[in-house]
Amino acid sequence: MDRLFLQQVLATALRRGGTFAEVFVEDRENTSLSLRDGSIEDAARGRVCGAGVRVFDGLRCIYCYTAGTDRAQLLACAERAAAAVTDTRSGALDVVLGERIPANLHPIAQLPASVHSARKAQKAREIYHAAKSYSPEITQAIVSYSDSDQRVTIANSEGLLVRDRRVYTRVRVSAVASNGTENQSGTRAPGAMMGFELFDQRVDPEQIGREAAKTAVTMLHAPACPAGIMPVVIDGGFGGVIFHEACGHSLEATSVSRDMSEFCGKLGRQIAAPCVTAIDDGTLPGEWGSTNIDDEGMPTNRLVLIENGILKNYMIDRLGGLRMGMAPTGSGRRQSYAFAPTSRMRNTYIAAGTDDEAEMIATMGDGLYARRMGGGSVNPATGEFNFAVEEGYLVRGGRIDSPVRGASLIGRGGEVLMKIDRVGREMTMEQGMCGSISGSVPVNVGQPMIRVSSITVGGK
Template sequence: MIDESVISRVLGAALRTGGDFAEIFAEDKRSSSALLDDGKVEELTSGRDRGAGIRVVVGETTGFAHTADLSEAGLTAAAEAAAAAARSGGGGVRTVALERRDVPPAYRVETYPADVPKARKVELLTRADEAARAAGSAVTQVSASYGDSRRRILVANSDGLLTGDDVVRTLFTVSVVATGDTGMQTGRESVGHTVGWELFDLYDVEELARTAARRALTKLDARPAPSGEMPVVIASGGGGVLFHEACGHGLEADLVGKGASVFKGRVGERVAAKGVTIVDDGTMAKEWGNYAIDDEGHPAQRNVLIEDGVLTDYMWDLLRARKEGRASSGNGRRQSYQHLPMVRMTNTYLLAGDDDPEDIIASTDRGVYVKHLGGGQVNTATGDFVFGMTEAYLIENGEITDPIREGNLIGNGPEVLTRIDALGNDFAMGPPGTCGKDGQGVPVGDGVPTLRVSSLTVGGTAA
């Protein structure tokens, strides 16, 4: 995107007034999407976003500017603006010698979605719509969406780093509404990976649509969710978002540094039940949070955060790691070139245990089986959370029985970690997600094996 000699001169301009550190992050992102709603194509879009963000650090102060002009003049103006914002003095010229460091991607794309005609993308939506409607006469509304993106980045800094990445993501989602005596009920299914058009060699869109329709139709005959504290079994792949939100954010070094995490100062302490190991892993090929380098140029890593119940480390970005005299963990991420990087998760998951999932159910006399969790709210300073259950069932006498609806899981993240008393041997990653933090959204993945929390509050509507 930018000539190396230009990069070197722009970094020099950024440091001219005495900066300690300067960085160029350039991005060229192309994307396309299609939406079918109520049998009609409502949207068919494509776009491109291209520009650079320049960061200058002086002591504890960071100056940042971004521009869509990738000419030397445009980049130099942004660099000078960022340096001025950092409010440093001094003077002189500093030359930056760049060393290219290429990191190979975890997966090689077979077919770039940009090379696929739009008509084939619309055909996927139509097939999904027809399959969902054929699942039952109670299906009253179907929405199907497709999206792809190719994001190429370049990262260079005054430490001499010059590197880049090229990530392709492809996503497909089906949402279904079914109407009956209990009103309208919804079901949703989505798949997304850091792969190209070959995603649809791995997944059948008609089967995805039937799964979404089944969820909606099942809830038409569901009982209201119970209320009170009880054992909760979370299905393989279905509840990773709980640990992402209720625990993962509290392990991000920026929130720890601000005192906004219940895990502050607890490295080396037991924070979870024995056997509980939580990992954040940006190297997982094809998963939604995968990349070769983070948005500060550091290679993605597999970071063990909690091992056998003991807190071992936090996630780190470059500047916070430098301040602590340690290396970044590869978790510096940003939404786009218009944003500063911050500590973010990638693919966050609980490792599998040794228990048979069927035995976990059979040994639960009464409780709730959560097949899929929806969105929720979390207070990272306390760990308190509320999550909706989008597909859940009663457990009665050690068996999964009736479906339930209109229920939430209410609890505290650190407490949940200590109450996990069974871990299945059937680990799976869940659907793709977008993690929001301080106004920025980035793609993430999460996963869990079947697990049981010995006691968790279920907020339902049953008397």
């Protein structure tokens, strides 16, 4: 996709007016495999390619996208965007593009296309066997492997032209333990912005298979969690989903710029307990939520969201920034060309604190220790969130007593942030796919072990 042609596309999009135009061209190859009952059942290769043209007409956003990237399709797409411009007073803009080369913070050692599919299948098999051999109660393990190699070209009417390549590799195992009348499951799903070197550097197939199986078996023998309001200790890693849901989404311009967040107008104010510092960082090498540039072409960075409880920054995309009168923060992301970008999280975590993990539990009295969290969701307008506890334990008199299943945590983000009274010393992260209006994007969640002084626990 050459410079002169992209200039022509942008000029076409602004032919009748408009204040800004952008083109996003994507070509992505995927491989996916899934394994059940020890056999590879599905294997597929796919190619996603298309382009989207975005025009701002004041604060109005016009987005047209098309599958396929031949020249005629792309120009037709720009024409359709131009046709929807209503404010034609601004007149046509001249566009001159100058290409910029972004720093590559996440070099790839083994590109997916360079690795034979049989080796990918082998990793899935190893995970399966590790899970299955953990216990005779493991009746099934579903393992999937996926990789993707995405090339993007982004150009806009301010002269930006930038290209990027994003390579992701991930595996997922869901182990099922059953006693014939009841099923419980345990899941692990590690991934990284890496190629096949994922398995040399980050992921031990044996270990994740075993861990998933262990959760499933533990929960099969656990009684239901009692319901009520109680103190909860949430472990590191995927426990960070509490911050992601309870607070992260409400700090995105997607909700803040529309006055639809409980944290609107609270910059510089205390929104969390003083022991809480939270970061959104796209620069961490090879991490699942990392970026070189965002999907609007802006270089990535490390953004402090909350420092010692004080709200420091929102996560802002270009359009959100226009609406809020603030600068974008490199947070514009999208699943694919089929979505206009909006403000999204990257690797978002509560930073390490100074509290002792053993003390946290010893002094909590009766409550819940959430060793592994499942997913959750939030309504940013009201701050109401919910999430599932995948592996939980009742704590009685400051001692971990017995595993419990089926617990969920609910509350309002603003309230729970103020109730965090302990933050442990070692931060760990895990991987997730985060859904919002610009689709599903890879993110890390993370935190050290934390304690919330009281929260509503749903159970039976």
